[in-house]
Amino acid sequence: MWTAAMWGGISGSAVLLGALLALFLKIPRKLTGFIMAFGTGVLIGAATYELVGESVKKGGLEPTLIGFMAGAVVFTTLDWIISKRGGSGRKRSKDQDKAKTDASGGLGIFVGTVMDAIPESIMIGASLVTGKGVSMLLVIAIFISNIPEGLSSTIGLKKGGFTKWKIIGLWASVLVISSLASLGGYFFMDSAGEYITAIVASFAGGGIIAMVASTMMPEAYEEGGPAIGFMAALGLLASLVLDHL
Numbered sequence: 001m002w003t004a005a006m007w008g009g010i011s012g013s014a015v016l017l018g019a020l021l022a023l024f025l026k027i028p029r030k031l032t033g034f035i036m037a038f039g040t041g042v043l044i045g046a047a048t049y050e051l052v053g054e055s056v057k058k059g060g061l062e063p064t065l066i067g068f069m070a071g072a073v074v075f076t077t078l079d080w081i082i083s084k085r086g087g088s089g090r091k092r093s094k095d096q097d098k099a100k101t102d103a104s105g106g107l108g109i110f111v112g113t114v115m116d117a118i119p120e121s122i123m124i125g126a127s128l129v130t131g132k133g134v135s136m137l138l139v140i141a142i143f144i145s146n147i148p149e150g151l152s153s154t155i156g157l158k159k160g161g162f163t164k165w166k167i168i169g170l171w172a173s174v175l176v177i178s179s180l181a182s183l184g185g186y187f188f189m190d191s192a193g194e195y196i197t198a199i200v201a202s203f204a205g206g207g208i209i210a211m212v213a214s215t216m217m218p219e220a221y222e223e224g225g226p227a228i229g230f231m232a233a234l235g236l237l238a239s240l241v242l243d244h245l
Helices: 002-024 029-059 061-087 093-098 103-126 136-159 164-190 194-243
Strands: none
Touching: 002 103, 002 136, 002 164, 029 061, 029 136, 029 194, 061 103, 061 194, 103 136, 103 164, 103 194, 136 164, 136 194, 164 194
């Protein structure tokens, strides 16, 4: 049980790590873009192999299609709402440098980050239900993708006038939320049947794919240029290797 909370916290801690790097170090934008592109590739692989692929194997095509489409629609809708409230730039540091982010926009960035973290953490906890241990592919994929999110989001919060300690407190709360979501995923999926499990897993997969396409890919290209295509391919290749270890 507590193992689920621990792994959820580890994945969520990457946002705090990214925030600390942004607060105390000058990180080259190109490096941020490369990290985000690599994380994009790993996340796509994790969503495909660990979530959608396993959903088809365990529950069949029907619940997988239902869950995947629902996840993509729900994430896109919530992302649109959050974007209207100032959270559109949570992964876009360049946009945040050009425009002033007010307090409500800073809150939108925070809420958007939480929205990204919850389904990911739920599936980390759910991966422990099989008794084979946590899915390291999911943990690594989410951890890598959360570092540049912490970097970019922190720039937006700084523009909104948030103090260093308030920023650290916000991202520390994301760590706690990730732990609780992972714990909740463990308890919920432990009593769920294969059909429901397939829907929930593919729901997370659809949300993750929609997230990387709308937020991570554009930011990675703006920061890293054409070379990010190669980095994303390396990330996908890394997820394939991790899935077969």
